[in-house]
Amino acid sequence: MEDNDWKLLKIIEISMKNHEWVPIQDLRRKTGFHEKEIVFRLGRLNKFKFTNKSNYGYRLSHWGYDALAMNAFIKKELIAGIGGKVGVGKEGDVYHVLLTNHREAVLKFHQLGRTCFSMGKRYREYLANKRHISWLYASRLTAAREFEVLNMLFPVVKVPEPIEQNRHAIIMGKLHGEELKRVNLLEINVDPEEFFWKLMVEVKKTYKLGIIHGDLSEFNILIDSEGDFVIIDWPQAIEVGKKGKLDKLPFEEVEYDEEFYLKRDIENVVRYFKKYGIDKDIDKLYNYVIGDITSENI
Numbered sequence: 001m002e003d004n005d006w007k008l009l010k011i012i013e014i015s016m017k018n019h020e021w022v023p024i025q026d027l028r029r030k031t032g033f034h035e036k037e038i039v040f041r042l043g044r045l046n047k048f049k050f051t052n053k054s055n056y057g058y059r060l061s062h063w064g065y066d067a068l069a070m071n072a073f074i075k076k077e078l079i080a081g082i083g084g085k086v087g088v089g090k091e092g093d094v095y096h097v098l099l100t101n102h103r104e105a106v107l108k109f110h111q112l113g114r115t116c117f118s119m120g121k122r123y124r125e126y127l128a129n130k131r132h133i134s135w136l137y138a139s140r141l142t143a144a145r146e147f148e149v150l151n152m153l154f155p156v157v158k159v160p161e162p163i164e165q166n167r168h169a170i171i172m173g174k175l176h177g178e179e180l181k182r183v184n185l186l187e188i189n190v191d192p193e194e195f196f197w198k199l200m201v202e203v204k205k206t207y208k209l210g211i212i213h214g215d216l217s218e219f220n221i222l223i224d225s226e227g228d229f230v231i232i233d234w235p236q237a238i239e240v241g242k243k244g245k246l247d248k249l250p251f252e253e254v255e256y257d258e259e260f261y262l263k264r265d266i267e268n269v270v271r272y273f274k275k276y277g278i279d280k281d282i283d284k285l286y287n288y289v290i291g292d293i294t295s296e297n298i
């Protein structure tokens with residue numbers, strides 16, 4: 001890829017605001033390239049599968065979008081290398097990356113439509129003005145949202161450190177661990193009761209900062225062999241006191257119920273701990289999280 005290939009790809013990206021398929025004449029005009037150069041570069045972008053072609057013109061592919069985000073991280077001299085996928089067989093596109101400062105991190109590409117999520121007023125207003133919203137903008141917004149939530153929580157709550165966001169991709173700190181789902185706490189000498197309360201403390205701190213996870217479960221808690229942990233996967237997080245929720249495309253606004261989501265999060269955690277013989281009352285835990293009551297008699 002040469003600079004002019006990137007330039008053309010970016011112009012296709014921008015033109016997708018107004019087109020499903022960007023006509024070749026538009027691309028010629030916007031790039032100022034000669035007919036020959038356009039044809040040559042489009043041929044290359046297509047060969048790399050960074051674009052798709054139809055009778056109506058060209059459009060950016062998922063791979064092209066990924067490439068633009070990656071290129072931005074590389075241009076910023078942030079990423080030194082990219083490794084394999086994290087968590088084999090996962091739906092989510094999360095990769096190991098090495099940063100130029102020699103730190104290991106993870107890169108998460110957001111794809112729209114897998115989970116529902118809620119967003120703030122700013123996004124709703126933005127979306128209201130965008131009749132032809134596409135996966136491109138939607139996945140960018142979910143990434144921006146997750147990055148924003150991580151920034152609100154880190155480092156008070158145990159979440160991955162937010163490092164950078166570009167388009168639909170975020171780079172965040174890596175925990176060398178596994179999903180709680182796949183770990184036996186007793187094997188790593190972690191006391192389940194103690195760990196349960198550590199999690200509840202994080203849920204409470206999160207709530208105090210005005211956030212409810214909304215998809216909390218043993219799949220979104222990572223724990224390492226030392227018992228250190230982080231809570232991940234925040235794009236659908238709900239802001240306490242903010243009304244209205246955006247669901248999947250076409251982003252219809254529906255009422256949501258904070259109590260419902262918070263209780264569901266708590267319930268998911270409680271359900272997981274049952275196998276360790278721990279049984280807790282959801283209502284009492286809910287009051288613990290939202291109120292000032294102590295954990296002593298729960």
Ligand SMILES: Nc1ncnc2c1ncn2[C@@H]1O[C@H](COP(=O)(O)OP(=O)(O)OP(=O)(O)O)[C@@H](O)[C@H]1O
Nearest residue numbers: 086087091092093094106160172173174175232233
């Ligand atoms: N900061 C991190 N450090 C280490 N591994 C991570 C990190 N973030 C994500 N992962 C791994 O990638 C997987 C997917 O991440 P995450 O849950 O954020 O994405 P998702 O696409 O929303 O997935 P899901 O389909 O579960 O909703 C995690 O289950 C975990 O194995």
Ligand SMILES: [Mg+2]
Nearest residue numbers: 219220232233
């Ligand atoms: Mg997840």
Ligand SMILES: [Mg+2]
Nearest residue numbers: 115215233234
């Ligand atoms: Mg998720």
